[in-house]
Amino acid sequence: MITWWARGKMVDYSHRLMKIFELLFSHYGPRRWWPGDTPLEIAIGAILTQNTAWRNVEKAIENLKSLDMLDVKKLYDIETESLANIIKPSGFYNIKAKRLKNLIRLIYEEYGGDIEQLKRHGDSDLRMRLLSVKGIGEETGDSIMLYALNRPIFVVDAYTKRFLENHRLYDGKPDYQTVQKFFMENLPKDVYLFNEYHALIVSLGKDYCKRAPKCPLCPLKEDLYR
DNA sequence: CACCAGGCAAGTA
DNA sequence: TACTTGCATGGT
Numbered sequence A: 001m002i003t004w005w006a007r008g009k010m011v012d013y014s015h016r017l018m019k020i021f022e023l024l025f026s027h028y029g030p031r032r033w034w035p036g037d038t039p040l041e042i043a044i045g046a047i048l049t050q051n052t053a054w055r056n057v058e059k060a061i062e063n064l065k066s067l068d069m070l071d072v073k074k075l076y077d078i079e080t081e082s083l084a085n086i087i088k089p090s091g092f093y094n095i096k097a098k099r100l101k102n103l104i105r106l107i108y109e110e111y112g113g114d115i116e117q118l119k120r121h122g123d124s125d126l127r128m129r130l131l132s133v134k135g136i137g138e139e140t141g142d143s144i145m146l147y148a149l150n151r152p153i154f155v156v157d158a159y160t161k162r163f164l165e166n167h168r169l170y171d172g173k174p175d176y177q178t179v180q181k182f183f184m185e186n187l188p189k190d191v192y193l194f195n196e197y198h199a200l201i202v203s204l205g206k207d208y209c210k211r212a213p214k215c216p217l218c219p220l221k222e223d224l225y226r
Numbered sequence B: 001c002a003c004c005a006g007g008c009a010a011g012t013a
Numbered sequence C: 001t002a003c004t005t006g007c008a009t010g011g012t
Helices: A014-028 A039-048 A054-066 A070-078 A080-086 A093-111 A121-133 A138-148 A158-166 A176-184 A191-207
Strands: A002-005 A009-012
Touching: A009 A014, A009 A039, A014 A191, A039 A054, A039 A093, A039 A138, A054 A070, A054 A080, A080 A093, A138 A176, A138 A191, A158 A176, A158 A191
Parallel strands: none
Antiparallel strands: A002 A009
């Protein structure tokens, strides 16, 4: 049995986390994340959405699509300045253009522009390669791992941390590694489960848990506020 | 008008 | 290690 210390006592969370998943899934249904059709588009979206509302990212991706720029070779060749101009609606466009170029440079120069070759790495090596790119931190890297490359890695973001705090599932400062371990050690390592779970937490967060410690309308309230 | 959104890296102490 | 700051657009 895997246990975690929380609220001063040791608790088995594996059943609770599955119960929460079932409640959220029955409330929202499948979320079908990540919005995006190809691994490349998903990876680009992961960088563009850093501290940015998704609706602004959509505009930037639309711009890339309309210019037929969702292509490793074309992105490798384009000037960083031109790329910045294309992705302008997503905000932080100068730094994000550099970050996109850093990722594209890795794919093009180390893997011949073929994401399938990048995928030959095992989970651990793959994660390290992604995190070695300047501009790809833990959340962005893990989003690419899970949603673009279909690896069983749990993605932690602001919503996930807020979720644990709001529902008092874990005390202490929710740093990335700890939160990720909390989910990964208490759930079966399943790509589909991790995919839907993260998406469901975001859906819940957008609807009910923005920053209130209590969520009167929250579909989880019966089971979590005892 | 102010505040925030699916972060990250670099700088400071 | 633990803060702080710059990066920038668009919606509420």
